[in-house]
Structure formats: structure tokens, C-alpha cells
Amino acid sequence: MITREKNLVSIIITSFNREKYIKDCLESILAQTYRDIEIILVDDCSTDNTLQIFNEFKREAVEKRPEMKDRIISISLPRNVGYAGPLTLGMFLSKGEFIAIQDSDDISHSERIEKQVSYLIANPQYELVGTLFSSFFDYKNGKLIGLRRPVRWIKFNEEIYKVYKRGGHCICHGTTLFRGSVFDRLGGFTRRLGKEADFEFLQKCIKNGVKANNLPEVLYYYRRHPEQMSKKDDTGGPKI
Template sequence: MSLQRVPGLVSIVITVYNKLPYLKDCLTSLLNQTYSSWELILIDDASTDGSYEYVINWLNSNEPYFSGGKGIYTLRLPRNTGYAGAITAGMYLAKGEFIAIQDADDLSHPERLAKQVRYLNNNPQIDLLGTNYEVFEDGQPDRRMPVHWLKYGDQIGKIYAKGGHCICHGTAMFRGNVFDRIGGHTRRIEGAEDYEFIVKVINSGARNVENLREVLYYYRKHPKQRSRQYFGKSKKEHDYDT
């Protein structure tokens, strides 16, 4: 039996592994979205710092704000599966026409979902849509810096064909039927699961990805970022003005 996706619904998938200090800001940025038709799917990858307990308390205390049929779903994995396992579990639970990725330590602009949905509705040939974003140091959310590594239009496919990367994974929104067709993230390239997933989407159809030029996402720099384990510094901060 195939999943009947809900038209217009955005399934926001967040994976959490020991992100306690950043969860309030992240979740509040989603609560403030102007787009009303969304569900939140939060997968806790066996955190040990109280992240899961905080999320449950936050959801309970903010329950009156979840109106209009918003669904809030949490799943605590029994053991740590790694990023690919956690995010793919979340995508399996998503029932929306669109799936949006959100990193637990970052923030989304209030109009992020609305503008991505509008673009995808107006451009049916696009399967996955990223956005421009800005970087800020932890504790300094008002001092944001632009980035210059993103590409647009036909340049995106050319960059990935050469092994490059030019879509910020945390900003991505894609059609749910893309996941139904090609599946989610894998563990084939440890530390670069996000890159491999975008390549899979590109390989599934020509000229089917794009970036919005508008800044709709805010990326937090901090010492415990997952990508620092593999690259020494975050992939998303390698090219911005200081």
C-alpha cells in the first residue's frame, strides 16, 4: 500500500543528538513560521544530555500554540544510529507533500516554509529547493555573515558533476515523492551523507534542483558541530565574509 501524501503539508524532519543548548531557538523558529500547514517530526538519536526530555517539556508547555491540525511527533531511537539512520527514520514517518530538513542547532526565517512551498508549487519541474543562508557565531545571532559558495540554475548540476557541493543541506525542501522514489540518506560516505543525498536527487532527473537567492536560514557556528569531526571545520562555513 503506497502512502497517500497530504497536499500542501510540509513535514519538517529534525534529528537531535546532544543538542540541548540550541533546541529552544531552533524549535521557536519553527513555531514562528508564517506557513500554517506543517508537521514536526523530531528524531532523537539516543541523546545523553537531556535533549529528548527538554523537547518533550517544550512541546507540552507550548501545546496551545499548535493549532490548525499541526502534528508533532517525536521518536527516541533505542541506540545511536548516526545521522543517516536518524534522518531516514524521520522521512519514513513524514506524510507531507513536501519534506523540509532542519538542523537542530540552526534557525529558519519565519517565511522559509511559505516561500519554498510557493516556489515549488510554481515550478513543478524542481524536486529539491535550497535557500541562501547566513552564518553566526554561537551567542551572537545578530552578527550574521553572508556566504558565497552557493550556486544557482544550471551551475548547480555542473558543480555536483565535478564532485563539488553548492546546496546547504539544512535549507533543503523536497517533494515527498522524491523520497518515495529514491529513498533517503545512506552511510556509504561517512560524514558526507548530506552530499550523497543531494547527488542522488540530481541523478534522478536533469535540472531538478535549485537554490533561492533569498536568505531564509541562519547557521550557528559552535565547537560541537558534527561536520568538524570529519572536516576540521564545518562544511557550511568554509566560504563566508569575516
């Protein structure tokens, strides 16, 4: 039986050539009001300065918060394997009672993790919780540029099960936080799939009885830029 560290949140970030955006992403995680976290970066063989930026971030972060020395971890893959494999590896490396997902080009609200953990603690019947999110174009001097209204395709409560039952999608994977026991029980992502692996993972959770919900607050910000994997629309979800 796997023993997970109580109250710890393992935040999984995967990256490939994200030197333009990775620092903003990491700083938004370090700024979380919930302090009991570990950051696990799995880099998919980047050819730019992503890892150098990460290492500099770690050095500065540990100077400010020495307790993070062994809680900021990076793994660099020897070859590019795509989207699903690095996410699953990050989950295998996680030690936390909870696992959170964070895309390397996006930004989390400072209270995101605290509010999601609080929800799962207050509602022990739930195992996974996402949030509302908005998209933005740029981030400068701590301000989100081109911030749009929250997306409309996120659903709540019992409506979530109806949507997934008919093959739809209504939880943004990048916003999710779930109990580590979900991964221990169901495993991770299907490697043969690309970005759609996140939909399959969430669908697998729902089909296997994982009780899920979304918080009705914008706690995550999705960056719009030309290198995005998902081009279904500019918010990473189904067309509205």
C-alpha cells in the first residue's frame, strides 16, 4: 500500500520549450497561500532555456524558503515522448496526499490550491475538483493582459456526470486537484494519445466512480499563444 504524505500537495508541471512562460507559471505556484506543496517539473527534452530558468527559479526560491530545498524537483527526459508520458511520470514521483496539475504556460490564482484542498477536506465524498478559468494574452508586472470572461463550458455537480456520459467534456484538466489515491487506484494517462489524453483521464475517473466537481470561481488563467497544443478554441476546451 502506498503511503502518501498527509496534507502535502504535489503540483505536476510538464514542459517542452517553455522558456517564454515557465517563470510566470512557477512564480504563481510558489506564491500559493497553501504552503505545504512540492513542485515536480518533468521536462520533455526541451531544446531551449526552460531547464536553466527552472534551476535559477529553484535557487532563488530556496533562498527565500529553505524548506523547499527538497520539494522543488526536476526530471529531464532524454528524448521527446509527448504529452501523456511526462504527466504520468510526475504522478509516479509525487508524494502528496493530493496531486494538482499545472500547465507550464498558464498561471494559478494565489488561493487556488488552498481553496481546492479546503473543498476536498470539507467534502470527503469528493475526490477531484477543478475550477472556473479565464484566458489571457500576456502577463506583465503582475497583471494579466487581455483577460477574458470565464469560459461557459465548465459544469457543476450532477451535470458533470451527464456531460461525460454522453462523451462531452466539462472539467478543465489544468485546473484539477485530486486525491493521490485516485492515481494510485486508476493509474495515469494513455501514452499513445496526444493532448486528448487529459479528456480520457478525466473520463476514466468519472466512469470509475470518482466523485468530481468544479469550484465556481476563476482560480486559473489559460494563456493564449501560438505554440499551444490544443487549438480546439483559444480556451483549451470544446467549442461553445
